[in-house]
Amino acid sequence: MNAIRPEKIEAAETETVDSNLAAVTEVEAGIRDFVRNDIAYLRRPAATTTEAPPLDSSAEATVTNVNSLIQRVAGTSLAEIENLISELESLRDLLHAEGQRVQREISGYAQLSQAAMKSTRMIADNVAQWKRAADGLRNS
Secondary structure, X not given: OOOOOHHHHHHHHHHHHHHHHHHHHHHHHHHHHHHXXXXXXXXXXXXXXXXXXXXXHHHHHHHHHXXXXXXXXXXXXXHHHHHHHHHHHHHHHHHHHHHHHHHHHHXXXXXXXXXXXXHHHHHHHHHHHHHHHHHHHHHX
């Protein structure tokens, strides 16, 4: 029988955490670059005009790239969280069902134990009666 060793599980979890950290770092770096380079002009005081300056095509492409990168990372994380939630819910249901089964088993054993004690008491009483009867016959 093949058993999964804790070392292998820990190594797999470490690799997953490392890949998740790498993805988060990549997203953060992309957002920082985007804010520094492409939208820094938005922080400068605007002229007295009420219209916002139109974004050039490279800024729009950068915004699209950042949005798609965030959606990919967030989508993967959300899918993993949803999978984890469904696994935990099924585990909760399993534990609830097992708890009920164990309670039924314990109840059955308690009833069996009470029946055994009653039977033992009856046998002991009968043996005591037989012994008194045998002693009475010997003494007479």
